[in-house]
Amino acid sequence: MSFNVLMYHEFRESGGFDSTKPSTISVTQQYQDALPTVLFSYLDDFKAQMNYLKSEEYHTLTLQEIKDFYEKGVELPEKSVLLTFDDAFQSVYKYAYPILKDYGFHAICFVVLGWLSQETQPFDPNRSIVMSKQELKKMQDVFECANHTTRLHMRHKDGTTEMQITSLQELKEDLAECGEYVDVPDVFAYPFGIYQPSDVKRLAESGIHYAFTTLPGVNIKETPLLELRRDTVTLGCTMEEFKTIVERGQDN
Template sequence: MSFTVLMYHEFRKRGDIDATSPSTISVEQQYQDALPKVLFSYIDDFKEQMMYLKTEGYHTLTLQEIKDFYEKGTQFPEKSVLLTIDDAFQSVYQYAYPILKELQFHAVSFVVLGWLSNEREYFDPSISKVMSKQELEEMLDVVELGNHTTHLHKRYPDGTSEMQATSLQELKKDLAECGEYVTYPDVFAYPFGIYAPKDIERLAETGIKYAFTTVPGVNTASTSVLELHRDTVTLGCTLENFKTIVEKGASK
């Protein structure tokens, strides 16, 4: 049995995005960065992709089903896919959530706790702003929450991340704080997809049981649960390309 994990970040209407330049992020904690436009999806493309999954009878997996598969050998429907959306940007609430709710689909949001604001703010499509806790919690009928650190989602010019630079003690503390808020404290996504073998060892010591990468590929019973594959759905992904991604993971 195998399954594919899809990764999304941001959503925009066509015409509301300049595909040639990164999008400045706006988060609660003091951190400056920009999100590459390749990590966006046009909302009409997203709706078409979700409608394809619905029409073709795909089952949207929960994290508990993933755990049961690896821990108990529990099987799930042949056509199954895990939908993941990183960082909890406002556009998820604005655009993706209504579509998922209408189709009765399930998704996972990997949350950087320190990025969430305490108050709702106006949606501005010109920047990548993270939503409020209230908005995120209003989506819990459709979305469950995974661990994406509290304050360690930062990257350095040398290609490493704050998660890698911090001490094991601080890493444990940070992940535990995020874990108190999210639905699944022991399910993690590597910030920016950056990790090395020593990071896998350190994660295991913190109590993280499952970790998702940004390395594409199909997951099987033999895939390392601390190196689970995810396929990025990129800006302008055609329906044919989308079909290729999801169909390769459909269990035969």
């Protein structure tokens, strides 16, 4: 049996933002960066994608079901998919959450704890604003939150991330802090999808049992638990492309 994982970040209405340049992120932590627009999804496309999953009777997985699959040999429901949303951007709350709730779907939000704000900010389609803790809490009937570090989601000019260069002790402390806040502390997503074999080892030593990459493809029993695969749903993804991704995960 196999399953696939879909990865989303940001959402915009068609024509509601400039898709020709990266979107500046707005986070509580002192960190400046921009999100490539390829990681956005148009709202109408997302609606169509979720409608397809609903009409085709796909089951949206929980992290406990993933754990039971690997740890206890419990078979997954037929036509299963795991929906993941990275970084907790406001547009997930504004656009994706109501759709998922309407369909009775379950989803995962990988949270950078140090990026969340204490006070809700006005939505601005020209910036990628991370939601407040209050907004995140309001989504708990649909989303469970997992670990995306507390303050280590930072990219350096040499292509490394803060997670990779920090000491093992600091990594453990950072992951533990985020772990105290999120629902599932031992499930992780690599910042920017960047990692090396040494990072896998350090995660294992830090109490992380499952980690998701940005490498495309399906997950099977033999997939390393700290290198689980995810398919990025990119800007302008057609329905045919989307169907190809999700149907690939049903090849048992």
